[in-house]
Amino acid sequence: MLNKIKRKLNDLSIYKRLKDEEERKVFLKELGCIDIGIIVGIVTYVICLYTHFDIYGWNFGLVLSPLFAGYAESLAAKRYLEESTGAISAFILFLITVVYGFIISNPTLGFNVITAGSIVIILQAAFPIAVNYFLIATVLAIISHVTGVFKKITHSIWNLYEKIFNKKTKLKEKIEEKKSNRVHSFYDGKLDMNNLGVLLLTMEDSPKDLNILEYKGIYESSHIFSFKRREEIKSGIEDSLEKELLICAKNAEDKALLKLIKQLKADGCNGLLNMNMAIETLGPSMGENISQVVIRGTGVVFKEKEDVSSL
Amino acid sequence: MLLSSTSTLENKTIVKYHGLVNGESLIGSNIYKDLFSGVRDVVAGRTSTYAEELESARNEAFQIMENKAKELGANGIIGLKISYNNLGGTMGNTILVTAYGTAVSYE
Numbered sequence: 001m002l003n004k005i006k007r008k009l010n011d012l013s014i015y016k017r018l019k020d021e022e023e024r025k026v027f028l029k030e031l032g033c034i035d036i037g038i039i040v041g042i043v044t045y046v047i048c049l050y051t052h053f054d055i056y057g058w059n060f061g062l063v064l065s066p067l068f069a070g071y072a073e074s075l076a077a078k079r080y081l082e083e084s085t086g087a088i089s090a091f092i093l094f095l096i097t098v099v100y101g102f103i104i105s106n107p108t109l110g111f112n113v114i115t116a117g118s119i120v121i122i123l124q125a126a127f128p129i130a131v132n133y134f135l136i137a138t139v140l141a142i143i144s145h146v147t148g149v150f151k152k153i154t155h156s157i158w159n160l161y162e163k164i165f166n167k168k169t170k171l172k173e174k175i176e177e178k179k180s181n182r183v184h185s186f187y188d189g190k191l192d193m194n195n196l197g198v199l200l201l202t203m204e205d206s207p208k209d210l211n212i213l214e215y216k217g218i219y220e221s222s223h224i225f226s227f228k229r230r231e232e233i234k235s236g237i238e239d240s241l242e243k244e245l246l247i248c249a250k251n252a253e254d255k256a257l258l259k260l261i262k263q264l265k266a267d268g269c270n271g272l273l274n275m276n277m278a279i280e281t282l283g284p285s286m287g288e289n290i291s292q293v294v295i296r297g298t299g300v301v302f303k304e305k306e307d308v309s310s311l
Numbered sequence: 312m313l314l315s316s317t318s319t320l321e322n323k324t325i326v327k328y329h330g331l332v333n334g335e336s337l338i339g340s341n342i343y344k345d346l347f348s349g350v351r352d353v354v355a356g357r358t359s360t361y362a363e364e365l366e367s368a369r370n371e372a373f374q375i376m377e378n379k380a381k382e383l384g385a386n387g388i389i390g391l392k393i394s395y396n397n398l399g400g401t402m403g404n405t406i407l408v409t410a411y412g413t414a415v416s417y418e
Contacts (some may be wrong), residue, residue, distance in 0.1 A: 194330030194383065194414075201328065202390035202413045203318035208326065245398070246337040249407055253333070275331065277411060279396040291398055 030085050033076040037089025041069025045097055062097050063121050066090040091127075193254070198261050199271040199302065206273050206300075216269050216299035221259035224282070224292045225252035249293070253277065256293040269299035312377045313387035314412070320389060323417040329383040331410035334375030336368040365406070369393065372410040385414035 017023040048054075048061025070090030079083040102262035124131040144150040193200065206212060225248050256277075264272060282290040313320070372393070380388050391412035398405045 045374075152366075199313060199328060200331035200413070202331065202392055202411060204390065205318040207319065207325070207328075210328070243337075245405065246335060249337070249398070250335055253335070253409075257331075276392070277333075277409065278394065279331070279398070279409065281396065281398055289398065 023175050026081065029080050030077070032087050033073050033080060033085050034092075036076045037069040037073025037087070040072035040093055041065040041089055041093035042096070045093070045100075046067040053295075059101060062101055064094040065097055089231040102185050110277055139164055193257055193261070196258075196261050196265075197270060198264050200257075200274045200275050200297075201271065201273050206276050210271075211303035212271075212300050213303050214301040216264075216301065218296060219254050219260055219269075219272065219299045220294065220296040221263060222292050222294045223252045223256035223259065224290060225249060226290045249279065249291070252291075252293045253295075256295045260297075264299050267299060269301055271300040271302045272297040273300055312380060313319075313417070314373070314391050315387065315389045316391045316412075318390055320387065320415075320417055322348040323387075323415045325389075325415045326403050327385075327412035327416040329380070329385045329401055329416065331411060332376050332379040332383070332385075332414045333340065334372040334377075334379070334390060335410075336371035336375070336406070336408045338364050338368050338406040358385075365395070365408070368406065368408040369410070372408045376410050376412065380414040385416050387415045387417050 017027050042065070045061040045065035048059055048064060053060045053064075067090070068090070071088035073085060073087055073089040077083065084261050120131070124135075140150070201207070260272070264270075275295065278294045280294060281293060319325070319393065389412060391410065393408070393410045396407045396409070398407050
């Protein structure tokens, strides 16, 4: 067991460094630099406390002391070691000032905007890379995701770049392209509704040349479709969602029509006269806009059942 | 391609009814565009942007419908109907333009 501990200690880099004389000297110099930083930081904090260098009870020493400590340590390290020690004293000063300023000196300190702001500033001084990353990357990413503002900015910068450097793209063509992008269309050539055994006619009057044997009455079918309002808001920025909405509406039309054709076929109809199609918005509900496609017409039986389309 | 909203074609003989053809297009909701349009209304300007876009959407729907009719071998569309539906909720307008009719072959 003891041998195991010894072996582990030997593997530690500090232990190895202390064994070697040259390395030991460098290590002591590093410790010296950190000490200088700590001393400068403590002196700064004491001066700030003594001179009451504060605003609304919040002392600037909380920020200045870690900064000065780190700066002093870096200067010393550059002079005696010609390399950085990582501003360890700034972190130590952060701990010292927080413990003294928030716990020992002011145990009744409440949580308010000033306290929260000071914690952020102190953290920023102690862990600049981590806090800056959070502020720049995370916070900005949330703003960008919610508002889409950065996407618009980069898009306009890219457009400007294209306009300046790509001489082939004329401004007029760009405007035309932008205009055409506002209108979306969807073409589905695969689905053939006219090949399902029911002739669908939109005319109000029944054609004289079609021999109608029987009127089966009025037929109606509907299909409800919905889309989220959030997507609708976004669609001002992102056009692809509008295409999705169009496909959604088109699919609803097809489904309603299929339902109607099934009803007609079940009743022995082979034609539909005065076919009408309406899309009605039923209003928003639970964050979604609900619409329905309604198709109605008069079901009929044509004489020629085999091929109603050819007269 | 002959487009007609009537049930028959005068002085023409319909030789074949191909059935239903339809076309859809959508004018996207753009909150910034809507805001701009609102401002123009206040200052008594014409909201020509909307008119242009509606025309563009209608033409697009017609084009899709005509293409479908052509694929069926038709040379005319009768009983043509067109509707404009606002699918938008509280934020902006999303207008769906639907055109449909009966594809026919006439002589």
